[in-house]
Amino acid sequence: MSAQSDNTDGVATVGIRHRARTSRATLTAAGLAASLSVSLTAGCSHHGPDDNRAPQHTATPAAPPAPAPSATVAGSPLAVKIDNVPEARPQAGLDAADVVYTEQVEGGLSRLMAVYATRLPQSVGPVRSARESDLELLRQFHRPTLAFSGAQHKLLPLIDRTPLRAESVAADPAAYFRVAGKAAPHNLYVHPAKLLPSAPGRAALTTGFSYGPAPSGGTPTSSRTVRYPAARFAFTWSAEQHRWQVAMDGTPTVTADGVRVAPATVVVQYVRIRDSRYHDVLGNHTPYTETVGSGKAEVLRDGRSFSASWSRPTATDGTTFTAADGGRMNFADGQVWVVFAPAP
Numbered sequence: 548m549s550a551q552s553d554n555t556d557g558v559a560t561v562g563i564r565h566r567a568r569t570s571r572a573t574l575t576a577a578g579l580a581a582s583l584s585v586s587l588t589a590g591c592s593h594h595g596p597d598d599n600r601a602p603q604h605t606a607t608p609a610a611p612p613a614p615a616p617s618a619t620v621a622g623s624p625l626a627v628k629i630d631n632v633p634e635a636r637p638q639a640g641l642d643a644a645d646v647v648y649t650e651q652v653e654g655g656l657s658r659l660m661a662v663y664a665t666r667l668p669q670s671v672g673p674v675r676s677a678r679e680s681d682l683e684l685l686r687q688f689h690r691p692t693l694a695f696s697g698a699q700h701k702l703l704p705l706i707d708r709t710p711l712r713a714e715s716v717a718a719d720p721a722a723y724f725r726v727a728g729k730a731a732p733h734n735l736y737v738h739p740a741k742l743l744p745s746a747p748g749r750a751a752l753t754t755g756f757s758y759g760p761a762p763s764g765g766t767p768t769s770s771r772t773v774r775y776p777a778a779r780f781a782f783t784w785s786a787e788q789h790r791w792q793v794a795m796d797g798t799p800t801v802t803a804d805g806v807r808v809a810p811a812t813v814v815v816q817y818v819r820i821r822d823s824r825y826h827d828v829l830g831n832h833t834p835y836t837e838t839v840g841s842g843k844a845e846v847l848r849d850g851r852s853f854s855a856s857w858s859r860p861t862a863t864d865g866t867t868f869t870a871a872d873g874g875r876m877n878f879a880d881g882q883v884w885v886v887f888a889p890a891p
Contacts, residue, residue, distance in 0.1 A: 623712070624688055624751040625743050628681065628695040629659040630673040631778070633796060635733040639803040640671035642882075645752055647810070648684065649886045651820055653831045655776025657795075660684065662691075663739060664751040672736030673729065674716070677702070679823045680836040682709045686862035688753055694722070694737045699825055714742050755865020759877035762870040765851035773815055773886045780886055782813045784850045791847055793884070811881030813847040814868070816857055817890040836887045843890070844868060848879040 624645075629638055631649075641647065644661035652658050658675060677695040679702060685691050692712040706713050716723045722741035725734045770783045782791040790809035793800040800808040819840070822832035841858040846868065855876045859866040868876035 622747055622751055623690045623692060624662050624664040624747055625667065625692045625694065625739055626660055626662050626681075626685055626688070627671045627737060627739075628675050628677055628693070629661055629671065630675040630733055631657045631659050631795065632733070633798075634730065635673045635675075636795070636798070637801050637803045637805075638672065639736060640668035640739075641800070641808050642802050642806045643668035644882060645749075646754060646756075647882070647884045649773075649780060649884070650678070650680065650836050651775045651778075651834050651887070651889075652678065653833055655778065657775055657778040657780075662688075662752070664747050665749055667739040667743060667746050669740075670724075670736045670738055672726075673733045674723070674735045674737050675732065677706065678833055678835075679705065679825060680834075680838070682706065682711075683862050684836070684838050685709070685711055687755070687859070687865050688751065692742050694739075694742060696732065696735055702825060753865050755859070755867045756883060757868070757875050757877050758880050759875075761849050761851070761877060761879070762853060762872060762874055764871065765849075765853045767850060768847060768852040769850070771813065771815070771845075771847055771852065773888050782810075782847060782884070784847075785809060786850065789849075790881070791884075809882075810884045811848065811879040812883045814878075814883065814885045815845040815847075815888050816866075816885055817843045818887050820887070820889050838866070838887070839864075844876075846876055846878070 627640075629635075629641070631638075638659075640663075641659070641661060643663065643666050645664050646662040648660040648662075649657055650660065658678075660681060661671065663671075671694070674694055674696050677693065677698045681693070682705060685693060686709070688711075690710050690712060692714055694714050697715055697717070698706055714722065716735065719742065723735060723737050725731070726736055728734075768784065770781060772779055772781045774780075779796055781794040781797075783794070785792050788809050790811055791813050793808045793810070802808065816838075819837040819842075820834050821837065823835035825833045839859050839862050841856065844855040844857045846853045846855050853876065854871045855868045857866050857868050868878075870876040
């Protein structure tokens with residue numbers, strides 16, 4: 548599979564209707580009841596089945612009581628699963644994210660998970676399907692809202708049991724739209740304001756990250772490249788912007804509005820990437836990125852590279868980073884990109 552081909556959703560991918568969706572204004576925990584999970588099974592096209600074409604109905608277990616809307620919405624961030632093949636670019640809303648995670652998917656390709664807390668852009672996308680390891684990654688946040696196009700039908704019960712608001716295109720079609728000029732499935736976008744009433748604020752970013760002055764030392768660094776089998780990310784220091792300009796697969800990364808994406812901090816986090824229990828129709832196992840545990844990391848900020856280590860003892864913990872001298876590894880104020888790289 549080449550980097551030009553997106554067959555990463557050759558699994559039976561479906562949309563999910565949240566088992567007991569929380570009304571933004573009136574629904575409370577006492578009023579929750581189980582509902583049916585509506586799934587949309589897509590055809591296995593060359594570009595993958597995120598189009599949500601043929602509906603089918605699957606019953607899901609009863610939902611546990613949910614907190615009041617103020618806890619599930621106002622204090623919780625929005626996470627959006629974003630397509631990242633060349634056909635999907637330029638993406639919308641990447642520059643507004645507080646944190647962008649990159650992950651390896653089937654065929655050695657990549658996808659992004661953008662997390663929004665301090666501001667909500669007008670639109671984000673293209674939106675694509677969720678993976679099993681996304682659920683572990685998102686446990687560090689308090690009942691986040693997850694915007695995604697769908698998921699493999701065997702993954703739906705796991706999504707249903709995860710403490711998050713699952714807002715697929717099937718669950719809330721009014722929040723999504725398709726744009727002209729891009730072929731499906733690379734044309735599905737979401738309006739964040741239709742999923743959250745407002746940006747929840749910085750307190751919703753329970754990532755464990757620390758911001759402040761850089762530690763002493765570090766190595767002057769002008770660029771850094773991280774490679775997956777069929778994708779690569781390059782970060783080039785811009786002294787003028789005081790940011791790391793992003794390029795993906797050799798092309799500068801800009802938003803649909805022409806804004807150059809340039810985070811203040813880039814983290815190369817070395818993790819174990821193993822096969823999950825799921826696979827596509829070709830038999831390729833979906834990679835599972837383990838984000839609970841500990842390991843080595845490299846932190847890029849202020850035009851320098853710092854050796855660090857990371858630790859996340861349990862799924863509900865944030866990830867803390869420690870500098871080589873044993874002190875806290877602070878990040879620069881601004882957007883953070885976390886690139887999950889295979890541990891050596």
